[in-house]
Amino acid sequence: MSRKTALIACADLSGFCYGEQHPFKVQRYRLAHDLMAAYGLLDLPGMSEVRPRPVDEKELLGAHSAEYLDRLREFSEAQEPRADFRYGLGDVENPIFPGVYDWACLGVSGTLEAARLVTEEGFAAAFNLLGGYHHAQKGRASGFSYLNDAVVAINYLRERGKRVVYLDLDAHHGDGVQNAFYDCDRVLTISLHESGVYFFPGTGFENETGEGRGKGYSVNLPLLAHTDDALFMKAFDEVAFPLIAAFDPDVMVTQLGADTFRTDPLTRLEVTTHAYSYIMRKLRALEIPWVGVGGGGYDQMNVARAWTIAWGVMNDREVSPRLPTSFVKLIAQLGYPHRMLLDAMHWAQDDDRNRALDAVEKSIAYVRKHVFPVLIGDYGKRHLT
Template sequence: MPVPRTALIYSPLFGSYSYGDDHPFKLQRYHLARDLMDAYGLLDLPEMEIRDCRPVDEQLVLSFHDAAYIDRLKEFSLSDEPRADFLFGLGDADCPVFKGLYECAALGAGATWEAARLVEEEGFEVAFNLAGGWHHAHRSRASGFSYLNDAVLAINWLVARGRRVVYLDIDAHHGDGVQEGFYDSDQVLTISLHESGIYFFPGTGFEEETGEGRGCGYTVNLPLIAHTDDAIYMKAFDEIVYPLIAAYDPDVIVTQIGADTFRTDPLTRLEITTHSYGYIMRKLKALKIPWVALGGGGYDLMNTARAWSIAWAVMNGVELDPRLPDSFVRKVKPLGYPHRALLDAMHWSEEQERNIALEAAEKSIARIKELIFPVIIGRYSPA
């Protein structure tokens, strides 16, 4: 029996925890995305599997995270009472403390490790963990809804096995925790396209942040300003991301494919749609590099469900009907979702705002070509 090409990592426990009714990070989006995939027939394809997962091993957790931070995280996870320790970033509005917190984070990180293991050990071409992408978690501090940095842990495991990895982050927020994990490494090329930290959380991710020591030139940041639309976003990807990945030619690519870049996301000001999102998924698939995909952000739940369904379809080489399945529409309509379309038309932002966004993107692209291309393109491209 042939080995399945793709794997979707999914635990029935995803979404069983809650950050609180008023918190923008709704874990129920995993169920919504899975429901849409199911309605499209994407969960019973002949060359895919759905795999469950277990919590991440603590030894792997300590490959990045500080032991004192993990001890406090576990302590708070056992409590029924509100707790806070701002030294470790716990208990504020972004990173609330709730019973089962550590188990929730460890399960998501375990799912990402399982995705990496399937690609590395079982020969899957793609493994997708919806509940991954907690890219703001730092070595000894929770941040930005993130408690354990699943991407860093899984990449550490891959690097320990001798693999060179590209980490690509297309979430609207800078992948600052992952950058921290590999800022001095030349075994991991981290690339983040995000809304500019000049005015936006987490306030980092500028072009001059390029790594240090052996890692100098292996950290790539492409900040984009408000009103960046589909065409600008695709230009940035084509001129920076694609040639760098092709030149570095990694053994594995790990992507954080958050959908909070979409123009109707309530927390961000970028203006992309399914048009450029799908374009990037297809370009990544065309690389034919073993691929670990992680969900990431997305605070309009229907945007997230549509984006991840598109991504999973691309990963499996399936074309989807541009209209949502009737069964799914009937299911979500009582929940207040009026959506009928899977795909959006290509979007152009207003002319004056677009010109400003384009000029800023072109300056960033030029700066990255100056700072990064001599290191990566120069070193890894054939003579």
């Protein structure tokens, strides 16, 4: 019997736009969906495309303040430009556009539906491309994120007694999700990201390990520029993977941002589809009910390629590195260059890579010293051998 998997269907997104000069392009969702279709990944046995129900305010209030939601709705309906920097609204980063509240709710409703499907409907995996807004805080927008879909969905899972791992592979630290569960021992947050020493949002250092009951349940691996596939996989294999196994969650929520790729215009990591697909396969092997959400990615072809790989792995399908002819013709019409799905390996200058290696090893050593003992004590040494 085939695994049951769900791809959360995107609504019509044509009316939403962050602005012509903004790096976040809504078109990337259509492009990812088109690539999945070109590979034949949208008519697989056991898979469904599911339209989520609308999210209600009670569900949002578990993650956001009433004052912030009121202001976001007000601005969303306004006919003239509005801004309120107390709430992070209306600046270059988080522009106000018609229907911005509805836009933000689409991401939340999809991730909430994905969580429901894996807990109540027996789905092995559910993927919401239109999710991953991990910077949104309780009372303000941040980092292109207006509502935090992962926090809403994890709250839903916690209410049903589930223990959750949240793994964030975006190039930016998952600060909004970490903040929401910083004192909680029922949610383990793990984030691999470019270092906050010089990079937005300026958080996610090794010593951010939680507080109170949550001490040891926040894990951060800050990475320096020029971190490549080998170093990214090293961080995952030596910290993230064994901690997920040790925590033994009921549900795994993964933010699958594609802005770690070396051709992303906003970041300086050098990950390729090689490391990305390797990590997806390792996560699949854990056999944990899996909620996948989108995230960052400002080269639209990278986003399409990465999320197609993830969806293929969720369905036990290997995706050829050669793009389908139909998709090559489509992207040619859109002005995109033809790229194979697998990037060539790229190595930085020795000094740069050595600094990146030193940083990875430092982060790993810190987490093993300060976090691993918490999980070993709670869940048994057998997981970390």
